[in-house]
Amino acid sequence: DIVLGARSAVFAPIPTERLRLIVVDEEHDSSYKQETVPRYHGRDVAIRRGQLAGCTVVLGSATPALESWWNATRRGVATLHQLPERAPGLSLPAVRVVDITEERRHQGRSNHLIGPTLAAGITQCLQADGQILLLLNRRGFSSYITCSSRTCGWVLRCDHCDVSMVEHRSGAVRSGSFVRCHHCETAIRLPSQCPDCGKGVARLGLGTQRIEEELQERWPVLAEAAAMHRVDSDSMRSMHDFHAALGDFAAGRTRVLLGTQMIAKGLDVPGVRLVGVINADTAASMPDFRASERTFQLISQVTGRCGRGSAAGRVVVQTLDPTSRPITQAARHDYAGFARSELADREALRLPPAGRLARIVVRDPKHDRGEADATRIATQIAEIAGQDTRVRGPAPCPIARIADSFRFQVEVIAPSASRLQTILGHAKDRLLLEPAARIAVDVDPQSLL
Ligand SMILES: [Zn+2]
Ligand SMILES: [Zn+2]
Known part of the structure; x- marks a missing residue:
């Protein structure tokens, strides 16, 4: 039943x-x-x-999608039922937002990614036999490789995509480093020299593997006792690996779980006393109108992972922008305030849920043909649509090339779902959106890369 x-x-x-x-x-x-x-x-x-x-x-x-909140509070097509308190035995943890720039001033010349505040929390928590969740929404070791010369400017980019390649390390052998493109999965060995000027290469940015190495160096007990697990799509090859890692943590066999957003969802382990967000800005830097919502949800979700046992939990959020609205609102557990300000912004721009958005992406191995198709689509949809609808583009996508295909986007922002469907229907009748293999239409897209 x-x-x-x-x-x-x-x-x-x-x-x-x-x-x-x-x-x-x-x-x-x-x-x-x-x-x-x-x-x-x-x-x-x-x-x-x-x-x-x-x-x-x-x-x-606990953090409704803004679409649902809008439906309940503004359109009246749903009824809002609020639970004023967390379930019995659960308390909201204290969240401390720390400024990464400020933290760096207090750590001298070391280039640690875990600042003094979070580091003190880790030491304390380990001494008190508590468990720790550390979140970093970026896998790999360093997220981009550049020339070490300041004047050269070379960056290692994928040959097939317009993105920088990410360093991954296999095992503990440093020479075993390779770099990989997260969009087409091309992998090559990490070059030791800049191909333009011959100087050495520098690794910038951060990833889960680099945090793992820092943890092992600074808290050797974690490495000796195999008391730490890294959970990301590199270390977890199957659902079995993932469940084994979560099982070890839930049973208290591991003390620290370090991972990407995979660990932010639904984990219910009473021993967690400390949650650290290594860098809260990774979600906010996406060129995406949902970036604030993602940041708010990420911090709220991971915050909800502690304070589930008898002892009170603490959360430390490291950020380059401690005044950022979604971060401070999430730290105060203020969903209603976040929804109010974010919806006001969306409404001003008629973005979802105040309006409806369709994103049309044209992919083509030939740059000019792709651009011409996107231009034709934008012009004709603007004709079909009329005054109440905005057509943005054509423009290159934020990632302008993936796997040797150039990518162009056209965004259609209509006042309602039915208007949007009518417009797209007319566009389909005119065969504007053919062939489907090269032209993708995504209504209310979750990702705008
Ligand atoms: Zn690539
Ligand atoms: Zn160079």
């Missing part, structure tokens, strides 16, 4: 007349959106099925 499952369970073949309740838990989670064809959002499908069956749909979240 109950069907339980991940995203695709929303399509479970239950007769409409028997369907009485649909629950979408953690409804804000972007993994409800399927990013490959057929593109759909599990939450939207759930709501549609609920409408067809005339049954109740419950969307649950």
Whole structure:
């Protein structure tokens, strides 16, 4: 009588007349959106099925998607039920936001990525037998490789994509470093010299592997006792690895869990006394109108991982911008305040959820043909659309080339979902969006890279 499952369970073949309740838990989670064809959002499908069956749909979240919040508080198409307190036994931890620049002033010449405040917290927590979660939303060792000469300016970029390559280390052997493109998976050995001027290379930026190395150097007990696990898509080859790592942590066999956003979701371990966010700015630097929302959710989620046991938890958030709104609001656990200010911004720009956005991406190995197609699409959609709709572009995508294909985008911002569908329908009738292999249409995209 109950069907339980991940995203695709929303399509479970239950007769409409028997369907009485649909629950979408953690409804804000972007993994409800399927990013490959057929593109759909599990939450939207759930709501549609609920409408067809005339049954109740419950969307649950501590940090609702702004779309859902808007539907409940502004459009009145959903009812807001608030739980004023956390479940019994859970307390909200104290969150301290620290300025990375300020921290660096107090650590002399060392280039540690874990500043004095977080480091003191780690030492204290380990002495008190507590467990620690450390979050860094970037895998690899260093996120870009440049020439060490200040005047040269060479950066190691992927031959096939317009992105810098990320250094990864295999094992402890330093010479075993290789660099990889996160978009086409091309991998090459780390060059020892700049190909332009022959000087040495410098590694900049940070990744989970570099934090792992710093932890092992500064807290040798973690390395000796194998008391630390790194969890990211490099170290976790299968769901089995992932569950084993979480199992070790839940059972107290490991003291520190270091990882990407994979560890921010749903982990419920009472021994966690300290949560550290190594760099809260990785989500905010994305060229994406959802960047603030992502930052807020990331910090809120990871903050919710501590304070689940009897002892109070602490959270230390390292950032280059300690006055940033989503960071300070998340630190105060102020979702309503965040939603108010963020929705005001979105409304001013008519961005979702105040308006509806479709992103059309044209991919083409031939630059000029791709650009011409995107220009034609933008011009004709502007003709179809009329005054109430904005067409932005064509413009190169933030990542202008992936796997040898050039990428151009056109954004269509309409006042409502039905207007947007009408416009896209006309565009399809004119065969503007063909061939589908080269032209992708994404309504309310989760990622704008
Ligand atoms: Zn690449
Ligand atoms: Zn150079």
